Amino acid sequence: MLRVGILGVQGDIEEHTLSILKVMKSNGLKGEVLQVKSNGELSSIDGLIIPGGESTNIGGLISSRGLLKPIRDRLYNGMPALGTCAGLIVLAKKCYDRVVGDKSQPTLGVMDVVVERNSYGRQKESFEADLDIPILGAEKFRGVFIRAPTIVDIGSNVKVLSRLNDSIVAVQEGNIIGTTFHPELVEDTRLHRYFLEIIEGNIPQSKPRFLP
Ligand code: GLN
Numbered sequence: 499m500l501r502v503g504i505l506g507v508q509g510d511i512e513e514h515t516l517s518i519l520k521v522m523k524s525n526g527l528k529g530e531v532l533q534v535k536s537n538g539e540l541s542s543i544d545g546l547i548i549p550g551g552e553s554t555n556i557g558g559l560i561s562s563r564g565l566l567k568p569i570r571d572r573l574y575n576g577m578p579a580l581g582t583c584a585g586l587i588v589l590a591k592k593c594y595d596r597v598v599g600d601k602s603q604p605t606l607g608v609m610d611v612v613v614e615r616n617s618y619g620r621q622k623e624s625f626e627a628d629l630d631i632p633i634l635g636a637e638k639f640r641g642v643f644i645r646a647p648t649i650v651d652i653g654s655n656v657k658v659l660s661r662l663n664d665s666i667v668a669v670q671e672g673n674i675i676g677t678t679f680h681p682e683l684v685e686d687t688r689l690h691r692y693f694l695e696i697i698e699g700n701i702p703q704s705k706p707r708f709l710p
Pocket of ligand 1: 549550551552553554582583584585587615616644645646647
């Protein structure tokens, strides 16, 4: 029985929940999705999704709830994670805002990537684009980019899963996946399926990936 946790402090929690439940149903997987708001829930899950939303809020809330270290510890021990948009920012080792620079916001800092927040501009610069994500097959994946970040640098253990023009929009390091777009906002569940496959197989990875 798979237990998928969605960090439940802020952001598009419901959309990720529905995507995971849809994959579980279509794959005939026994499992459940639970919202993680405290240490208690964290210890019972097999994988964690950090949703899109506002990274300063998400980071601040997990910090004030005493969750930064416990989540970090589980990730260093190999628990799979998927961070989308703000979720990726929270996972990144370093982030800064395109306009206001580094605000030293609280983050998990477990993924060896540098991320520029609000990289394309404000809300009205949000857009959609068809992406090539070879690990998901030949069919394009519709990327929804909302006040999206860009990944400006990656460490040597980080695999690029997709690029849009010249910028990196999806990455994987060990069991951790990060996207600058929102796979939970489209009907296509292939990325969530891929994440569930990682949880099920729990592909062994060399660790530690990135130590602060
Ligand atoms: N701009 C947001 C941030 O920096 C991310 C936006 C999103 O998750 N859609 O946190």
